[in-house]
Amino acid sequence: MKVVQVLPDLNGGGVERGTLEVAEALIKAGHESVVISAGGKMVAELEAAGSRHVQWDLGKKSLLTFRYIWAVRKWLADEQPDILHLRSRMPAWVMWFAWRGLPKKQRPHLVTTVHGLYSVSRYSAIMCKGEKVIAVSDTVRQYIVDNYPQTAKAKIVRIFRGVDAKDFVYQYQPSTDWKKAWYAQFPQSQHKIVLTLPGRLTRLKGHNDFISLIERLVRAGLNVCGLIVGGEDPKRQAYAQSLHQSVIEKGLSDRIIFTGARSDIRDIYGISQLVFSLSTKPESFGRTVLEALRMGVPTVGYDHGGVGEILTAMFAQGKVELGNADELDAVVKSLIESGQKPAESSCFTKQDMLENTLAVYNSFVCLPDNKEK
The missing domain is CATH 3.40.50.2000 (Glycogen Phosphorylase B;)
Incomplete structure (x- = not known):
């Protein structure tokens, strides 16, 4: 399975960290991982874990950014990924127009993640155009249902973000x-x-x-x-x-x-x-x-x-x-x-997030004809 994730850049932040975590999980599971962004300080980490990075600056909110549509469409046709996962609005618009221009049987399956409670608009509606739409919390799921009623509830998948217990150890103390x-x-x-x-x-x-x-x-x-x-x-x-x-x-x-x-x-x-x-x-x-x-x-x-x-x-x-x-x-x-403290908890783990995300990808690949829309 070849999965392409798309976001503005890799300069740090929760969306960027989650993208790297999913990329690493794909590699560990024996799949191929590609990330498209404008680059940034996290690219070296991404590539060291086995993913490929393609540098395109698709995040600038400018009409000029749409000039990439034709190059992206040709790239998609050449690469033939199984999954195209869009994580941010402006890059999502460019990728969607490129994707829509391909013959139906050549299109990768489309996944979007709604990471934020964006302003409600036609511009933000692009994040609900995936065949599967990942909501990062119940709050986000309800936001989609309330503001984008044309989005079928059946295609919304709630996958909480998570952190690794090894990174945030219970009762950790600094040196x-x-x-x-x-x-x-x-x-x-x-x-x-x-x-x-x-x-x-x-x-x-x-x-x-x-x-x-x-x-x-x-x-x-x-x-x-x-x-x-x-x-x-x-x-x-x-x-x-x-x-x-x-x-x-x-x-x-x-x-x-x-x-x-x-x-x-x-x-x-x-x-x-x-x-x-x-x-x-x-x-x-x-x-x-x-x-x-x-x-x-x-x-x-x-x-x-x-x-x-x-x-x-x-x-x-x-x-x-x-x-x-x-x-x-x-x-x-x-x-x-x-002095009351929270109990040790296994809620909202990185492992759950990764397993559930890969399950979304696998749900497409396991279809009888995984290119049919």
């Missing part, structure tokens, strides 16, 4: 050397109750709610330190600056740390008493919540979207009504006082 280097860089976090909000500095991630929470906890006499872990979005520098200014104005410069982008998030979870997800817009899944809970770190989040689903399954004590500051305070204080 002494890591702690020494961390506290040398951020001494104000030592001997404090560390509360962590992971996520890039974008407006929907709830940073202002987190800053206000830290302010209230400090006023209540708790010895807390808040970590905001994530890089600044170059397009939203004014927002990032407003967050820094808010921290200064509230007198919290010694209580809130902006760490920037970090590659050691597992170690940061390990020194955290609580981890947060305070996105004001529902998340399609909520990988950071899952990562922290799998390590046994109590996690608090607004009870909506994929985050609500994960908390319901793994740590219902951490659920808070969206925007309810009083309930947020109460839940945080209760968890700090009780």
Whole structure:
């Protein structure tokens, strides 16, 4: 079986990581894996695991991007893949037009994954055109049903994202050397109750709610330190600056740390008493919540979207009504006082995600005539 996955680039992120994981699983199962993207820092890892990378920049939202349609169509005709798996809207449009131009019996089977709660539009509707449409959570499945009723329910397959237990070990603790280097860089976090909000500095991630929470906890006499872990979005520098200014104005410069982008998030979870997800817009899944809970770190989040689903399954004590500051305070204080931690869990595993994804691919290949539409 030859499977081609398509996405904008391979520069890091949840979609990109999932693409590499599926690619590796395909190779291990004896199949052929090809990924089309504009390239990026993860290409070397992809190729080292046995996949082939084809470099096409199909992610730019420009009419000029459609010039690739004819080259892509010829490539598909030459390569004759069994499965074409589309993971992002703009590349999906290019690939779909190329795919539609092939004779029916030459077309690979088409799979799409709805990774996000996209704006509802004709542009986003492309992600529901697969013969199978993978939804990454029940929230996403319902989003498809509600907003794209022309999508047959029978072709929607809910496959939760997952993390590897070997990457996020229950009760993991960072090394002494890591702690020494961390506290040398951020001494104000030592001997404090560390509360962590992971996520890039974008407006929907709830940073202002987190800053206000830290302010209230400090006023209540708790010895807390808040970590905001994530890089600044170059397009939203004014927002990032407003967050820094808010921290200064509230007198919290010694209580809130902006760490920037970090590659050691597992170690940061390990020194955290609580981890947060305070996105004001529902998340399609909520990988950071899952990562922290799998390590046994109590996690608090607004009870909506994929985050609500994960908390319901793994740590219902951490659920808070969206925007309810009083309930947020109460839940945080209760968890700090009780020291209650999530139990070890086998929910939302990477292995389940991979097995279920390959089962979707195999469902086509096992048809009597696997090219017939």
